Structure formats: C-alpha cells, structure tokens
Amino acid sequence: MEIKIVVLKIASRCNLNCSYCYMYNLGDKTYKNQPKVMSKETIENIYNRIIEHCEEHKIKNFGIILHGGEPLLAGQKYIEDFVNTGRKLSEGKVNFQYGLQTNGILINEEIANSLEKLRVHIGVSLDGPKEVNDKHRFYHNGKGSYDDVIKGINVLLKNNSYKDRLGLLSVMNIDSDPIKAYNHIKDLNLNGGDFLFPYGTYDNPPLGKTENTENTHYADWLIKIFDTWYNEDEETRPSIRLFKDITASILGNDIMADYLGNKNNEVLVIETDGSMEAVDGLKSCGNGFTKTGANVSSFSINQALDTPLAKLYHYSHKHLCKKCRSCPINETCGGGDLANRYSTKNGFDNPSIYCSDLEKLISHIQNKIIDRLPEQLIEEAEIERLIPSKIQEIRNQNIIKDNAVYEDELLSYFYAKA
Secondary structure, three states: OOOOEEEEEOEOOOOOOOOOOOOOOOOOOHHHHOOOEOOHHHHHHHHHHHHHHHHHHOOOEEEEEEEOOOHHHHOHHHHHHHHHHHHHHHOOOOEEEEEEEEOOOOOOHHHHHHHHHOOEEEEEEOOOOHHHHHHHOEOOOOOEOHHHHHHHHHHHHHOHHHHOOOEEEEEOOOOOOHHHHHHHHHHOOOOEEEEEOOOOOOOOOOOOOOOOOOOOHHHHHHHHHHHHHHOOOOOOOOEEHHHHHHHHHHOOOOOEOOOOEOOOOOEEEEOOOOEEEOOHHHHHHOOOOOOOOOEOOOOOHHHHHOOHHHHHHHOOOOOOOHHHHOOOOHHHHOOOOHHHHOEOOOEOOOOOOOHHHHHHHHHHHHHHHHHOOOHHHHHHOOOOOOOHHHHHHHHHHOOOOOOOOOHHHHHHHHHHHO
16 A cells, blocks of 8 residues: 555644534544644654655655645644655655645734745635634634635635635535525635535434435535536636546546545655544544554654554545445445545445435536537447436345454444444
C-alpha cells in the first residue's frame, strides 16, 4: 500500500464550535490529550517518514494538507517555517504540494501574501448565506461566523493568485434552499466548491435520517443544484467536485474520493502528537476510534498503513457489504464514505446511511448525460437508463450470499472498538 497525501493536524484546537464537527462534537474527545500545536520535532519526523515512503514507492509529487482544528491558529511564522522545513529536508527528492483548509476567520492581507509566496492552495469552509451558515458554524459563545469568514474570503479574492483557484467547502443543510446555496458560491465570484454530506452513523444519524434512512432528502437537495449547474455554460459555471466526480465515473473514469469512487484511498491523517491514523471523519464513530498506537516517532508510514482501520479505509471502496457488492452502481458510489456505514451492531458491514440518496443522485445524473446523447448512439451502445427502483430490484435478485475474505474485518475488529 502507498499514500500520496497526508492531512496534518498542525493545530488541535478551533476558534469555532460547529455543531456537526466530527473532530470535537460527535463524540471523540481524544483531542483533549493532544498538544495544541505540532512540535518542531514531530514535524521533522513527519517529513523524514514521508520522504522515506516516497523513495520506497518512487513517488515524486506528494500532497500535504494543513488542517486542524483551525490550522491558522498555529500562526503565520509557524506555517512559513513548516513549509520551508519540508523543502529543505526534501533536498529536491520530493515535490511537496501544500494545501490549507481553513474557516477563513484569521486571514488578513499579510497571511494571504505569505501563503501565496509559499504556493499554498487554500480551501475555505462556509455553509452558504449568513442565515444558513450561522445556524451551525458559530463561535464558542454562540455568535455566528459568517461576517468574519466573508472578510477573509474577500482578502483572498483581492489576491490574483487566489482569485481563480479558491475553493469553498459547504456541509449540506437540507432545511435550506439549495439554489441559494449554489448561487452564493457564484455571488462570491468563486471558481469552485463542493457540497459535503454531514458525517453520521446508524447509531448517531444526521439530520433527516433519524427516523428513516431510506428517504432521499439529500439527493433531492443536490438534484435541484445539479439541474441548474448542468444547464449553465460549462466554461463559466463554478466547478462542483461532487458533480464532476460522479459524471466522470459514469463516463468510465476511475475516481478516488472518500465519498465515492472505485479507487483505493491514498490518504493518511497525522495528529499534533505524531499519531498516524485513518481518515479523520472516522472519529464520528466513537471516542478514540481512530487511535492505533502508530506514531511517526517509531512507525514508518508503511507500518501505519498496515493497521486494521487504515487498511480498511484504504480498500473501503472495494471491501463492501453484501448489499453493496450486489449493486450495479458500486463502481460509481463505491459504498459511499466509510464512516457513514458504521453501526455498533455490524461494524462497517452495512451500506451507507446515504445509500438511497446516492442511488437517486447517480441515476439522475446518468439520465441527464444520456439525454444529451444521440438516439442512434444510445441504441447501438445499448445504454440503459438507471432507475433507483430497478437498481434495488437487480441488487435483490443478485444478492451475494458467500462471505468475502475481508468480511470478518468489517465486523470483528469494530466490535472491540464499539
């Protein structure tokens, strides 16, 4: 196994207290036992482990995402030293490509100029217009964050380097107007963005899934945006990653993403204390769930990837429950995000809590693509339209009964964690 990206939690605290935050508000409390900021020694250990991994696997380009908490709490000089340390230690052996995911509150002109000089790509988290964002993204005193985030975004947009490549991450709120959420990205003159499913499990389901996981509230919300987006000029509309990934997969491309696709995940998370873990969204499964004992001080990246949860995450779009293995669209949805499959009863031996939404959304997008194809091509290629009810029928008729060799991994390891 190999990875090509690490998410580094350089700061283990946040200046916001978002209601749905998987790091701090969905049951995991391990951050309380971790350093608030990653130490210089840990940083050097991380770089040495990454360089070692890249040399072993002949990887030339490697992505480092500065994350948190809120990474800018570490300070401007800290980040400058962090990036410069990596470039010094790599000695040209590895081309490090840096990104930073921030809530945008601490961004000012000095920080923006510094990040531009360091060639750090930036993503900002914001959940749409003020009345929507401030319902869930607020300070520890309850005050909404929207106005301060917009100030930070406007600073970045003044910088020509970020004007065309600043991305927005928005967690879906199905109680809000989806078209307003989409238009908000355009109103901010942003080049792209993405809409994220809230993290939730069968034990702790997200909004709209508490009584019935078979509904399609999230798909319905997204479809309204997709239809607007799809009919706009491809050259000028914002890039929406979820829609582009699904479209690309339907057209036969291999996709790697947490939330769908058919490729192995190539990401590892490293905490402020140097702990190496599977993707951080799995913290929503319970307190201490992602802890493995692997640390950069004494473990190689290969050894960390060989821990049970890291392996399951790496192969999560191939190691699926029987229902998903029997499904005709599993090459596109890949079973969905691993965290959203979890229950204390069955571990990860479940379909995603968003299974119905993924079926409906993928079917809708496939049908829209077919609508633009010549009838003769559809007939000659024998292209069949996806229909959710037909997908369910095929899946039920072809249900796989034999246990996969990895099925015990989906179940047994996680009983111990529950």
